[in-house]
Amino acid sequence: MFSSGFFLLPGLASAQAGPSVVLAYLIGGIMVLPAMLSAAELSTAMPRAGGPYYFLDRSLGPMVGTVGGLGTWMALIFKSAFALVGMGAYLAIFYEIPIKPVAVAFTLFFTALNIFGVKKTSGLQGILVVTLVSILIFFVIAGLAEIFSLGFYDTVENQFKPFTPFGFEGLIGTVGLVFVSYAGLTQVASVSEEVQNPDRNIPLGMILSLITATVVYVVGVFIMVAVLNPDSLREDLTPVATAAGQFLDWMPFQAGIILIVIAAIAAFASTGNAGIMSAARYPFAMARDNLLWKDLSAIGRHSTPTIAILVTSSVMIFFILVLNVEDIAKLASAFMLLIFGLLNLAVIIMRESRIEEYDPGFKSPLYPWTQVAGILISIWLIAEMGVLSVLFTLGLIIACIAYFHYYASKKVKRSGAIFHVHARLGKMQYEELEWEMRGILREKGLRKEDPYERAVGRSIVIELQEAEQIEEITERVSERLADRVGLPTNTLVELFHDESSEGVLPVGNNTGLKHIRIDSGTDTEIVLVRVKEGIRIDNENVVNVADTEESDDDVLHALIYLVSSNKKSGQHLRILAHLAEMIDSVDFCSRWNDAKDEAELREILLRDERFINLTIYSKGNTSELIHKKVKDLVLPGESLITIIKRSGQIIFPHGNTVLREDDELSIIGEKDDIEELKKQYLKS
Template sequence: MDVYAISTGAMFSSGFFLLPGLAASQTGSSVFLAYLLAGFLILPSMFSVAELSTAMPRAGGAYYFIDRSLGPVMGTIGGMGSWFALIFKSAFALIGMGAYIAVFIDLPIVPVAVVLTLIFGVLNIIGAKESTGLQRFLVATLITIMIFYLVQGLFKIASLDLQVILNDRFDPFFQFGSHGFLSTIGLVFVSYTGLTKVASVSEEVQNPDRNIPLGMILSLITASIVYVIGVLLMVIYLEPAEFFQDLTPVATTGELFMDWLPGGVGLILVVIAAAAAFASTGNAGILSASRYPFAMARDNLIPSFFGKISANGTPVVSVIATTGTMILLLVMFNVESVAKLASAFQLLLFALLNVAVIVMRESKIESYDPGFKSPLYPWVQIFGIFFSILLILEMGILSVLFTLVIIFVCVMWYFYYAVDKVDRQGAIFHVTARMSRHVDEGLDSELRSIMREKGLRKDDPYESVVARSMVFDQFKKDYESLLTQVANHMTSRINCDANLLRARFAEGPDDHAMTLAEGVCLHHVRIPNATSSEMVLVRLAKPTVFKELGDESLHAIIFLASSTHNATQHLRILAHLAEVIDNGSFLAHWDKAKDETDLREILLRDERFVNLIVGETEASKEVIGKKLRDVRFPGQSLVAVIRRQGIVTIPHGDTELMEGDEVSIIGELSDIETIRKQYC
């Protein structure tokens, strides 16, 4: 999925094409500054969503994060809040589309918006979806037109009298004081809510640890530039009284400085851009909003019929409920009320998402493993919570009361309907584990499952740990002897007393041993101040039952020891081992392996690992007698171990390569492929 296209496309609609005039009527010419500060104030929530999305990439977005961190009560509020916020934003977008259509065709705005809602609702019911390619095209078109629009507007300013502009347009700057300015920030906050929309599709993003935060940051920069400069142009070119009443300020302003284009092409371009933006937001909004009742139904928070799927894969009941609610809002509320309510709910959600990050961090759940961590924790989150609450309070009594009513209704609904149907607690119970033994093990298990799906990170030392592992092949002795040999081997490598290490491995299967597949046991411990992660592979001479490990007949035992200082890396290595061993053919390959090299290679990802026999090919003969530092392997390839006459050594720069050396090299896919072509 294209994170930048999703985030940017979701932002450019009503917030820019419709809202500026309404916002300016509350604060005057300082409205462009309100947009700038709103973009700054969304940073805490953006960082929090990026962290949560890389830790828990699951469909459902804000609802899933809040439910799994704060529990199902808050999850109900978060799910309903997300649903309402998306509905309000989509309704607002369709009002804007109706307003821009009215530029060419004199039609009443609200009825047009209602008809458009019905059309998009039907399209979603029959399964029509925008492809990622279309989304990219729409965003590219919007950005291109907006750049042209901004450049033309700034160029035309040079011909204006700046002193007259300052006197006529910027005096007074804060027309309605600090209260009006803060209220306006809350109102325009809805313009940036699309930024976090990517959370609902984080499960589909490739390389989420990098692409989610990067895409969101670039999207925020783009939106902030367009919003601030674009609204500033509106302030400069439009009379205040006209600006305050204008529902199509981009079109009105564009007519003034793009009048040099023939046949009203400038106005046509603006209307096309606006219509595309509103259509994209409205249609995608119905599609996204309908996911929340669907996800909540799967979690038993609302009746199961909301989770029903049609023959073409559409959550038809959720789409109908979403479309019907949007129509009610369009009929019952005016434009400004819809925008305020959307902003108030989104502010509430952002506050909860900031709380969610604090709870997940303080829960100390080891399997909580975000690929991106919010900077300046917890101050960024505290700042985001404080200003979200402040802006909600500044937005007026209607927004506050409506928000409180929805919270009350959600809580009552949970205790009336869902309390007996839900068996999970959320990470908040792990925070209280210091005072109570009551811990939600289900969440930890779910996070471990996510960790397994995400796999290893680029800098995880899995390959090097396996490559330098000790192998006990055809082991025939008792379990006590095995523990002694394993501890004696590991002690020099991880800087730990052998007796302590042996005692840790012997503590019992419930603590440190697990059966990953039939016939395979994984023994793992974490040692304070361990200098590295180390592994020992044991292939038993025949299927053996060790009473210390239960009554299962074992073919293989894997020992892993790591430092306590990097718990998540230890868990990622465990998760990847489990993924490899879970392969149905693992045990067959293990039993048929010819030697210890084959045993290691079974656990390694073949595309990032190669064994090179020095002197076996003409190219490899050229490195005989050379020191490792003088051999230039491509990229960041690393020589993990060298086996010489059956002895495994950890190489260094002065290690001299000799004929017959078996060199184990790990690296990136492209680099390993180059080594294979050159030397093997």
């Protein structure tokens, strides 16, 4: 985010707004909030390469996705080109060099760096950002000290009046111009597929970035306006270095200006580098969806989208050579405003579609007013930016729609979530969208608060030696569940056999799932059914496998019943997806059939790093547990004893349960807590 918006743009923006340019940056930071919150929600629900393109494609359909993908790609190219031109301008302070050829040279350098891999790229990003922010903090502190030493009120009186010499229109038009300063805020969405723990890291990164950037932008631009001659500032392409020369002149050998040039180069390099990295993911993702030339989705030998990176950098070089600096800034801002408006609309569509698999880890507050405000802000600011920006934005939209209509529409058959919004359009729903999002749920895995381990750890186990009708099995299951969920057996049977339910859902590895949600605040409950002989389900008729000579591929040896509360539909789907993930392991079926007892059956479905079995012996580290009550144990973190196996019997422990020698404890907990238990009790 720190690059041209801070080191290059304040002079150009001051020429349109005068001293109110400071307010323009603050308003821009506030106005980007709706888009940031919407992008964070969409990124945690659908962490996929291409970010905004993917969100718009899956919410508003591939035609809008094409507009969004190509529009964002162009906006990031403009922003990165703007940054690299700025790098040339700052280097020109000390050396007589042509600015644009230098910008082209750096584009080629960062292109090569991106081709060699994101890990190398992100490592460089870390170094650049730490260097940049450290110098900017020094700049802000030294600048404020200078202003207060000269007299704060006198400085404001002399430098900030008149505050809006070009009127309110000039201020609002400048807000649209400086909006490019915040365009980097949502760039992380384009590489969200490669982010670990996206539910936490994406919104946290966005929020911290916005706070940091807004403070530095506003305070930094205030310092520039306060210490520089207004006429000089309006024509300055290196305003930060010029300002530093005013109050860091006490440093020897022009060290103050050198530091600012270093910070500027770090900022421009960071933006140019990240711009190529994220922009290239748009044609890559679109090609993967058959909207662009298929070769753009090719992965090179360094595991990066090489062709997409080369095409992106080539277009960037073209714009560096043919456009002037202010045009680049305006077009970048206009495109980003368009995309931000569409992202807000995408959240409304996804929420109103009622697709259960839409399960964001972060939800935008004050829905839908936040999104409505974001849409109106985008339309208003684009209109205030001038004829060039409006015409270019409309031209891009028309060109993208024409391209989609004449080329891409023949290659895609999907539609967006918008067709799920109204029941009258139900026949046009794209059912595979729900399956795609269910796959995303499976990839994302469980959240920390999901009670998966606890539910499996205390699950009911039913052993069947011979095949039974599915109705008989379901009745057995319902009888065992009735007390736990607080519903009569017959009610549960009806729910499991309801025509609207999905029946037995085969999920592979000789296993079927049956799941319901009930209108109560019940805990998640699981029942595991093992059928030794195996059953084959054909139109709800159960056949004993021993009586047939057919293939064993479609035989069920395991039935898993899942019951959750309607109040936690997202949690229900995540647990369902994780069960499918565990069942999909290569050795699941053999381990299931070979399990000696109930404890082993449960253990198969538990994640190894979050589960441990401990047997209490009179000798060794576990001897200290003998005769202790469960409530008196000091276990690491929030570890929990789910079951105790004693003399062949299964006990569900409570606080006053006293542990005995030879008890087998099944304990669940966070990964680090389980590791601590292993060190404490299994170290010998």
